[in-house]
Amino acid sequence: MSETDTQIAEARAAYLAELVEAGHLIPSGVPGLYGRSGAFEGVIEHFEAYVTRRGADQNAEVMRFPPILSRKTYERTDHIETMPQLLGSVHTFTGREHEHSEMAAHLHAGEDWTGSLTPTDVVMVPAACYPLYPTAAGTLPDGGRTIDLRTFVFRHEPSSDPARMQIFRQREYVRLGTPEEAVAHRDEWIRRGLDIHRSLGLNVRRELANDPFFGRGGRVMKATQREQDLKFELVCPITSEEKPTAITSSNCHLDHFGAAFGIHTADGAVAHSSCVGFGLERIALALFRTHGMDPDGWPAEVRSVLQL
Amino acid sequence: MSETDTQIAEARAAYLAELVEAGHLIPSGVPGLYGRSGAFEGVIEHFEAYVTRRGADQNAEVMRFPPILSRKTYERTDHIETMPQLLGSVHTFTGREHEHSEMAAHLHAGEDWTGSLTPTDVVMVPAACYPLYPTAAGTLPDGGRTIDLRTFVFRHEPSSDPARMQIFRQREYVRLGTPEEAVAHRDEWIRRGLDIHRSLGLNVRRELANDPFFGRGGRVMKATQREQDLKFELVCPITSEEKPTAITSSNCHLDHFGAAFGIHTADGAVAHSSCVGFGLERIALALFRTHGMDPDGWPAEVRSVLQL
Numbered sequence: 338m339s340e341t342d343t344q345i346a347e348a349r350a351a352y353l354a355e356l357v358e359a360g361h362l363i364p365s366g367v368p369g370l371y372g373r374s375g376a377f378e379g380v381i382e383h384f385e386a387y388v389t390r391r392g393a394d395q396n397a398e399v400m401r402f403p404p405i406l407s408r409k410t411y412e413r414t415d416h417i418e419t420m421p422q423l424l425g426s427v428h429t430f431t432g433r434e435h436e437h438s439e440m441a442a443h444l445h446a447g448e449d450w451t452g453s454l455t456p457t458d459v460v461m462v463p464a465a466c467y468p469l470y471p472t473a474a475g476t477l478p479d480g481g482r483t484i485d486l487r488t489f490v491f492r493h494e495p496s497s498d499p500a501r502m503q504i505f506r507q508r509e510y511v512r513l514g515t516p517e518e519a520v521a522h523r524d525e526w527i528r529r530g531l532d533i534h535r536s537l538g539l540n541v542r543r544e545l546a547n548d549p550f551f552g553r554g555g556r557v558m559k560a561t562q563r564e565q566d567l568k569f570e571l572v573c574p575i576t577s578e579e580k581p582t583a584i585t586s587s588n589c590h591l592d593h594f595g596a597a598f599g600i601h602t603a604d605g606a607v608a609h610s611s612c613v614g615f616g617l618e619r620i621a622l623a624l625f626r627t628h629g630m631d632p633d634g635w636p637a638e639v640r641s642v643l644q645l
Numbered sequence: 646m647s648e649t650d651t652q653i654a655e656a657r658a659a660y661l662a663e664l665v666e667a668g669h670l671i672p673s674g675v676p677g678l679y680g681r682s683g684a685f686e687g688v689i690e691h692f693e694a695y696v697t698r699r700g701a702d703q704n705a706e707v708m709r710f711p712p713i714l715s716r717k718t719y720e721r722t723d724h725i726e727t728m729p730q731l732l733g734s735v736h737t738f739t740g741r742e743h744e745h746s747e748m749a750a751h752l753h754a755g756e757d758w759t760g761s762l763t764p765t766d767v768v769m770v771p772a773a774c775y776p777l778y779p780t781a782a783g784t785l786p787d788g789g790r791t792i793d794l795r796t797f798v799f800r801h802e803p804s805s806d807p808a809r810m811q812i813f814r815q816r817e818y819v820r821l822g823t824p825e826e827a828v829a830h831r832d833e834w835i836r837r838g839l840d841i842h843r844s845l846g847l848n849v850r851r852e853l854a855n856d857p858f859f860g861r862g863g864r865v866m867k868a869t870q871r872e873q874d875l876k877f878e879l880v881c882p883i884t885s886e887e888k889p890t891a892i893t894s895s896n897c898h899l900d901h902f903g904a905a906f907g908i909h910t911a912d913g914a915v916a917h918s919s920c921v922g923f924g925l926e927r928i929a930l931a932l933f934r935t936h937g938m939d940p941d942g943w944p945a946e947v948r949s950v951l952q953l
Contacts (some may be wrong), residue, residue, distance in 0.1 A: 363708060363780055365715045367766045372776060375707025375793070399683025400671060403797055403812045404712050405769075407673045417758065418749055421738040426762055427769060428736055429801040430729040434860045441726055450725065451764045454734055456757065457801055458675045459811065461713075461735060468680060472671055485683070489711055489797070493737040493765055503767065504711040552742045 340579045346497070348576040352626065353499040359630040368495040369503040373618075380621045380632060383643040384537075385487070385508055388615060391533055397485035397510055402468035404489035404504070405459040410471050413597050416463050419550045419558065425461030425491040428454035461491030465507035466612050470598040473513055479603045481514020483522070487617075499622060500575050500582045506617040512610060513595070515602055519609035523569075523589045526613035530571050530585045538639050539573050539584075539623050546570040546586060567591070573623045584619040588612055648887050654805070656884040660934065661807040667938040676803040677811040681926075688929045688940055691951040692845075693795070693816055696923060699841055705793035705818055710776035712797035712812070713767040718779050721905050724771050727858045727866065733769030733799040736762040769799030773815040774920050778906040781821055787911045789822020791830070795925075808883050808890045813926040820919050823910055827897055827917035831877075834895045834921035838879050842893065846947050847881050847931050854878040854894060875899070881931045892927040896920055 356362040363372030373381075405427060411417075416424060428451065430440065436453050443450040462468060465486045473482065486509040494501060512522035527543055534541040546568045547559040562568055567590075570583035588611060594600065595608035602608050628635040632645055639645075664670040671680030681689075713735060719725075724732060736759065738748065744761050751758040770776060773794045781790065794817040802809060820830035835851055842849040854876045855867040870876055875898075878891035896919060902908065903916035910916050936943040940953055947953075 363710075365776065366717060366779070367715045370711065370713065370715065370767060372708050372710045372780065375709070378707065378709045399686065400680050401683070401686045402671075402680040403678070405678065405799070405812050407675045407678065409674060412752060417752055421745055421748065424737055425735045425765065426737065426759055427733045427799070428759070429732055429734065437729055437860060440729065444720060444725055449764065451734055451736070456759045457733065458803070459678060468673065471674070472680065491713070491735070495766070504713050552745060 340577055345577045345580060349498045352576050353497065355630065356499055356622075356625065361625060361630065362499060367503070368497055369501055371502065376632060377621055379645075380624060380643070381506070381617045383645055384615075384617065384620055384624075387643055388508055388533065389485075391529060392485065392510055395483045395485070395510060397483040399485045400469065402462065402465070402486065402488050404462050404491065406462045406468050407471070408456070408458050408460050410467065411460045411463075413471070414467060414594075415597075419555065420463070420548065422551055423463060423492040423494060423549070425493060427457045427459050427461065429457050431455050462488055463492065464490055465509045465614060466511045466594075466610075469511060470594045470600065474599045476601050476603060477513055477608055481512060481518050481602065481608070484511045484513070485509070486511060498576070500619050502618055505619070508615040508617055509612045511612040513600060513608050515606070516591075516609045519589055519611040523587045523611040523613070526587045527569050527571070530587060530613060530615070534571060534573065534585065534620075536642050537624060538627055538636060540627070541571045541573045541584070542581075544570050544572050544583075546583065575619070575623050575626050582619055582623070583616070584623055585613065585615045588614070648885055653885045653888060657806045660884050661805065663938065664807055664930075664933065669933060669938065670807060675811070676805055677809055679810065684940060685929055688932060688951070689814070689925045691953055692923075692925065692928055692932075695951055696816055696841065697793075699837060700793065700818055703791045703793070703818060705791040707793045708777065710770065710773070710794065710796050712770050712799065714770045714776050715779070716764070716766050716768050718775065719768045719771075721779070722775060722902075723905075727863065728771065728856065730859055731771060731800040731802060731857070733801060735765045735767050735769065737765050739763050770796055771800065772798055773817045773922060774819045774902075774918075777819060778902045778908065782907045784909050784911060785821055785916055789820060789826050789910065789916070792819045792821070793817070794819060806884070808927050808930050810926055813924065816923040816925055817920045821903070821908060821916050823914070824899075824917045827919040831895045831897045831919040831921070835877050835879070838893045838895060838921060838923075842879060842881065842928075844950050845932060846935055846944060847892075848935070849879045849881045849892070850889075852878050852880050852891075854891065883927070883931050883934050890927055890931070891924070892931050893921065893923045896922070
C-alpha cells in the first residue's frame with residue numbers, strides 16, 4: 338500500500354520532534370528556520386572535509402561568498418522571472434526622525450511597520466554559485482576553471498518538513514569551460530556523489546530532476562529541462578521511502594550563465610557551466626535518520642570515513 | 646601632525662586595493678560586500694579554533710543560528726527603535742501570474758520592481774546573540790548558562806572601508822545569569838580577549854564604547870551606555886593609528902534581554918546577560934595588515950599559536 342500524504346506529513350512531524358528533542362534543531366517559531374546543535378554542525382564540518390578530500394584532484398579555487406548578493410547581479414539572472422516565489426529582497430530604513438517615529442508607532446500598534454522601508458543594494462543568495470558568475474566575466478584560461486564554493490542560500494518556502502529549510506548551506510564545485518568540460522564535470526560528480534553518499538551508508542539513487550519554475554511558463558521550462566537531461570538529483574529516504582529527498586544535485590546550465598555574465602572560453606565561445614551542490618543540512622538529516630541521533634554511536638565505518 | 650579624513654580615506658582605499666590584488670577580498674560591486682579567498686577563510690577558521698581552545702574552560706553550549714531571524718523575535722528587541730538605519734527586512738513575492746508579469750515588466754524597464762513584494766516572517770540577524778534569547782525563556786539552571794555562538798550579521802552601512810562590511814561573522818560567548826555572573830563574564834573576556842589578540846602580534850587596547858544608536862534619542866542612550874561603563878571594545882590599528890578599528894567587543898546588557906524575553910535566574914529574578922563578540926573578518930584584516938598578505942610568511946610564533 339502506498340504512503341498517503343497524511344502518513345508522510347506525520348513522519349515529517351515525528352522526525353522534526355525527534356531532532357528538536359535531541360537538541361539538533363532549535364525551533365525559532367518560523368517554519369523551516371532553526372538553530373543547529375554543535376553536534377549537527379560537527380557532522381556538517383566533517384562531511385565538508387570529506388568532500389574536500391574527495392575533490393582534491395579538482396585543484397579547485399576556493400571562494401567563500403556571504404549569504405547576500407548584489408541586487409544588480411541578481412537582476413542579471415532570470416531568477417525573478419523563473420522562481421520569484423522563492424526570492425528574498427533585503428530592505429532597510431533610510432528615513433529621518435519623524436518617519437522613524439511613525440514606523441515605531443506602527444510596530445507598537447501591532448501593525449505592519451515595513452511600509453516606509455526601501456530596497457537595499459542586496460538580496461538573499463538563491464544558489465551558492467550566483468555570486469561567482471560576475472567575478473568570472475571575461476575570458477577563461479585554457480581548460481576553464483573549477484571553483485569550490487559554500488554559502489547559505491535562502492528560499493522562501495515555509496514548511497514543516499525538517500528537510501525543507503528556508504535557509505541552508507550548499508557546498509558546490511562549479512565548472513566553467515567548454516560544453517564538453519561542463520557535461521563531464523556534471524557526470525563525474527553524479528558518479529562521485531553517489532559513491533560519497535554510499536560510503537556513508539546512505540541509500541541514494543540518481544533521478545532526473547527539474548527546478549521549481551513558477552507559473553504556466555514554468556511548466557514548459559520544467560519539461561524542457563527534463564527533455565534535455567540537464568539536472569540530476571541524488572535522492573535519499575529521510576521521512577519517506579516513496580518520496581525520497583534530494584540531498585545533492587548536479588546540474589548543467591548550458592551557456593545560461595556564460596551568456597548572462599559575459600564569460601568566454603579561450604577560443605571566444607560563450608562559456609558553459611555546470612555545478613554539483615551538496616545540500617549540507619539535508620545530508621546531516623539523512624545521516625541522523627539513517628544512523629541515529631548520536632554520532633558517537635554511528636557505525637565504525639561511517640565514523641572512520643568522516644574522521645569523527 | 647594628526648591624520649586628516651582624506652588621509653584615512655586614502656589608507657582605506659589603498660588597503661582594500663591590496664586585499665583585492667591579493668585575492669583575499671573579491672568585489673561584488675556593492676560597497677562592503679565581498680567574497681573571501683580560501684586563505685582568508687583559513688585564517689578565520691584557525692582563529693576560531695584558537696578561541697575555542699582558549700574558551701574550553703567555559704564548558705559552553707554550542708549553538709549555530711543561520712543569518713536570518715524570526716521577525717516576531719526581532720520585534721521584541723528594541724532594534725527598530727534604536728538602530729533602524731542598520732536593519733535588513735526580508736521581503737518576497739507572493740502574488741499570482743499577472744502580478745508576476747507586472748513585476749518582470751518593471752525590472753525590464755529598469756524601474757523599481759519591488760513594489761509588490763511582501764514582508765516575510767524573517768529579518769537579517771543584527772547581532773549573533775539575538776536568535777538565542779527566545780530559546781532561553783524560562784528559568785536558568787543554578788550558575789546560569791554560557792553559550793558559544795557564531796553567525797553572519799547584517800548591518801546596512803555601505804562603506805569603502807574594508808573593515809566596515811555590510812555582512813560579517815561574529816563569534817560570541819554569551820553569559821546568562823545573575824548581575825555578578827554577567828559582569829564577571831564581560832570583564833574576564835576583556836582580559837582574555839586582550840591576551841588572545843596580543844598573542845597574535847596585534848597591537849590592541851581596551852576602549853570604553855557605545856552602540857550606534859539612532860537620532861536624538863540615540864544620543865542620550867549613547868551617553869548613558871558610556872556612563873554605566875557597559876560596553877568595551879578592543880581596538881587595533883588597521884588603516885589608521887589614530888582611529889583604530891574595534892575588532893572585538895565585550896558588552897553587558899544588564900536585564901535588557903532577560904526582561905524582553907522572560908529569562909529568569911533560579912531565584913526568580915530577571916536574568917542579566919553579557920557577551921564577548923569577536924569580529925572575525927576584522928580580526929583577519931588586522932592580521933593581514935600586521936603580518937602581510939601571505940599567511941605562510943607570518944611570524945613563526947603567530948603561525949604556531951594559530952596552528953597554521
